[in-house]
Amino acid sequence: MGDVGAFSLYIAHIITTVEGGIIVTDNADFAEILRSLRGHGRACKCESCVLNLASAYCAKRFQYGDNADIRFIFERIGFSAKMNELEAAIGIGNLDMYDDILKKRRDNLYYLIENFKKFSPYLVTIRKEPYEEIGPHALPIIIQEQAPFNRTRLVNFMEKKGIDTRNLFSSMPTQCPGYSFLGHKIGDFPNAEYVGENGIHIGVHQDIGREECDYILNTVETFLSEHS
Numbered sequence: 001m002g003d004v005g006a007f008s009l010y011i012a013h014i015i016t017t018v019e020g021g022i023i024v025t026d027n028a029d030f031a032e033i034l035r036s037l038r039g040h041g042r043a044c045k046c047e048s049c050v051l052n053l054a055s056a057y058c059a060k061r062f063q064y065g066d067n068a069d070i071r072f073i074f075e076r077i078g079f080s081a082k083m084n085e086l087e088a089a090i091g092i093g094n095l096d097m098y099d100d101i102l103k104k105r106r107d108n109l110y111y112l113i114e115n116f117k118k119f120s121p122y123l124v125t126i127r128k129e130p131y132e133e134i135g136p137h138a139l140p141i142i143i144q145e146q147a148p149f150n151r152t153r154l155v156n157f158m159e160k161k162g163i164d165t166r167n168l169f170s171s172m173p174t175q176c177p178g179y180s181f182l183g184h185k186i187g188d189f190p191n192a193e194y195v196g197e198n199g200i201h202i203g204v205h206q207d208i209g210r211e212e213c214d215y216i217l218n219t220v221e222t223f224l225s226e227h228s
Contacts, residue, residue, distance in 0.1 A: 009087075016090065163202065165200045
């Protein structure tokens with residue numbers, strides 16, 4: 001779909017290496033720069049390093065000068081983003097179970113989406129269109145304007161019942177102080193800001209099933225009966 005694709009492998013996501021992610025590209029120049037960036041910006045950025053993997057001769061080793069080992073030359077500002085063996089092993093294990101993980105999470109998500117319709121007009125979630133399959137990260141929930149309660153009351157109720165929630169992501173340019181340099185003000189992105197103030201999501205992890213989903217639904221139903 002583009003020159004570069006990015007995949008998050010954070011612990012809560014469908015495929016995980018516990019932390020980190022993957023960038024993919026079919027552009028050799030981009031790939032070379034990305035390999036440099038992940039290793040502090042080093043000039044040593046070949047697709048396969050003969051020095052590290054085979055202790056073999058490298059014609060590029062001293063291309064910066066007789067006393068300048070390419071492995072310790074930093075040609076750009078970079079990051080420490082190298083995957084270690086433990087993370088790789090976990091990721092490969094997840095790939096082996098990918099189809100099973102995806103099916104279980106989709107089953108949970110679609111079941112919750114279908115049964116959340118009864119909580120309208122106070123709570124809404126996404127809907128699945130006939131032409132699509134959804135990447136089952138979590139169940140997003142938006143508290144509607146006419147609801148006689150706020151997010152804090154719902155979150156506290158859920159937490160006391162043992163159901164963990166996360167706030168949906170804020171409007172980055174207007175609700176996150178680190179992006180104030182962009183010059184935007186509250187009101188510039190009203191829909192994103194509303195979601196940031198009134199949205200939560202609940203996990204649909206593959207290690208929960210119908211019983212846990214029903215518990216979530218019953219807990220929400222109890223809350224609405226007490227607060228509406």
